Amino acid sequence: MLSKKSQYAFKALAYLAERYNQGPVLISEISAKKKVPLKFLENILLELKKADILESKKGKGGGYYLKKDPAQVKVVTIVRLVNGPVAMLPCVSLNFYKRCDNCDELSCGLHDIMKQVRDATLDVLENKTLVDLLQMK
Amino acid sequence: MLSKKSQYAFKALAYLAERYNQGPVLISEISAKKKVPLKFLENILLELKKADILESKKGKGGGYYLKKDPAQVKVVTIVRLVNGPVAMLPCVSLNFYKRCDNCDELSCGLHDIMKQVRDATLDVLENKTLVDLLQMK
DNA sequence: AAATAGTCCACAAAGTTGGTGGGATAGCTG
DNA sequence: CAGCTATCCCACCAACTTTGTGGACTATTT
Numbered sequence: 076m077l078s079k080k081s082q083y084a085f086k087a088l089a090y091l092a093e094r095y096n097q098g099p100v101l102i103s104e105i106s107a108k109k110k111v112p113l114k115f116l117e118n119i120l121l122e123l124k125k126a127d128i129l130e131s132k133k134g135k136g137g138g139y140y141l142k143k144d145p146a147q148v149k150v151v152t153i154v155r156l157v158n159g160p161v162a163m164l165p166c167v168s169l170n171f172y173k174r175c176d177n178c179d180e181l182s183c184g185l186h187d188i189m190k191q192v193r194d195a196t197l198d199v200l201e202n203k204t205l206v207d208l209l210q211m212k
Numbered sequence: 213m214l215s216k217k218s219q220y221a222f223k224a225l226a227y228l229a230e231r232y233n234q235g236p237v238l239i240s241e242i243s244a245k246k247k248v249p250l251k252f253l254e255n256i257l258l259e260l261k262k263a264d265i266l267e268s269k270k271g272k273g274g275g276y277y278l279k280k281d282p283a284q285v286k287v288v289t290i291v292r293l294v295n296g297p298v299a300m301l302p303c304v305s306l307n308f309y310k311r312c313d314n315c316d317e318l319s320c321g322l323h324d325i326m327k328q329v330r331d332a333t334l335d336v337l338e339n340k341t342l343v344d345l346l347q348m349k
Numbered sequence: 350a351a352a353t354a355g356t357c358c359a360c361a362a363a364g365t366t367g368g369t370g371g372g373a374t375a376g377c378t379g
Numbered sequence: 380c381a382g383c384t385a386t387c388c389c390a391c392c393a394a395c396t397t398t399g400t401g402g403a404c405t406a407t408t409t
Contacts, residue, residue, distance in 0.1 A: 076296070076297055076299070076300055076301070076302070077300045077301055077326075078396095078397070078398090079397075079398065079399095080397075080398075082301070082312075082322075085322050086315075089321065089322070099354095101354075101355095102354080102355075103354090109314070110313070110314045112398080112399065112400085113400095114399070114400055114401080115398065115399055115400085117355080117356085118357095118399090120355090121355080121356070121357085124355095131354090131355060131356090132354085132355080132406095132407080133353080133354055133355050133356085133405075133406045133407050133408090134352085134353055134354060134355085134406065134407030134408045134409090135352075135353050135354075135407070135408050135409070136353090136354090136407090136408070137353075137354050137355065137406090137407070137408090138354075138355085139355085150325060159213070160213055162213070163213055163214045164213070164214055164219070165213070175219075176247070177246075177247045184226065184344050184345035184346055184347045185219075185222050185226075185345055187344075187347065188287060188336065188337070188340050188344060188345075189214075191336045192333050192336045192337065195332035195333060195335060195336055196329050196332060196333060198332060199325065199328045199329045199332055200325070200329065203325050207321050207324075207325055208321035208322055208325075209321055210321045210324065215365095215366070215367085216366075216367060216368095217366080217367075236385095238385075239385080239386075240385090249367080249368060249369085250369095251368065251369055251370080252367065252368055252369085254386080254387085254388095255368090255388095257386090258386080258387065258388080261386095261387095268385090268386060268387090269376080269385085269386085270374080270375045270376050270377090270384080270385055270386050270387085271375065271376030271377045271378095271383085271384055271385060271386085272376075272377050272378075272383075272384050272385075273376090273377075273384090273385095274375095274376075274377090274384075274385050274386065275385075275386085276386085
């Protein structure tokens with residue numbers, strides 16, 4: 076499951092994507108409009124900035140804004156950054172790989188199943204961007 | 213990510229699947245062969261019994277054994293039972309549904325994306341059984 | 350200089366995870 | 380029945396993660 080932090084990150088990013096190229100947005104505005112605890116959001120946005128997703132400006136007229144076009148920012152990037160591994164097992168993770176104890180990957184049936192799950196998941200997440208966050212049905 | 217508990221559950225189930233219809237197996241044997249902490253495993257197996265996956269016998273010659281044919285036990289059932297929701301958001305979970313706060317499901321882009329992820333995941337997990345845990349490559 | 354708004358650090362309550370200890374209970378065997 | 384065996388059950392615990400909060404600091408604008 077996605078953490079609250081991840082859900083907050085997506086809410087904030089959706090808000091910023093709607094306002095892409097319209098100048099900086101205040102943390103306090105995002106917090107109020109998206110109902111995300113101000114100080115918690117502060118940490119999240121800072122993290123997204125350090126990861127090169129967002130840019131910020133201090134002082135009057137400052138705030139946060141998207142560094143790249145929303146269509147260029149993949150959902151999977153945000154998930155990995157804020158939430159962690161996409162895979163359900165460390166031994167099938169592409170970005171957070173860690174071998175399992177006492178489990179031979181070649182002969183482990185679970186390994187193979189979870190690799191299929193990973194690929195199916197990535198098939199979706201790799202092809203979604205921040206623009207898809209705004210899509211109405 | 214799957215919890216240790218879930219991984220232990222799958223190890224134990226794989227072991228029992230190999231020995232289907234060969235009588236009860238001791239917790240201590242599974243613990244030793246699969247390197248799972250004995251007492252922890254005890255809890256896990258008991259839970260699987262209460263969920264009607266396993267059956268047990270007390271006293272000499274006792275132990276645990278699969279209640280149904282391994283081919284009839286879906287991996288997704290075990291995941292939900294031991295690990296929890298398959299979906300990445302409560303609001304797209306089939307078995308653990310909970311609506312999100314401040315998020316209209318019809319207009320929430322994340323909701324839609326995560327529903328696609330859920331379906332892709334289920335497509336794999338619904339079609340795997342304990343038999344697949346034993347498959348060599 | 351004053352006001353504004355992000356940056357950074359430290360801490361803390363609550364919940365989850367992973368695991369242990371010890372006794373109760375049920376079944377089998379002589 | 381006595382005694383062994385093996386599961387059942389409850390209670391607890393340490394460590395870690397999650398979800399925050401508080402307060403001071405820094406950079407920018409007016």
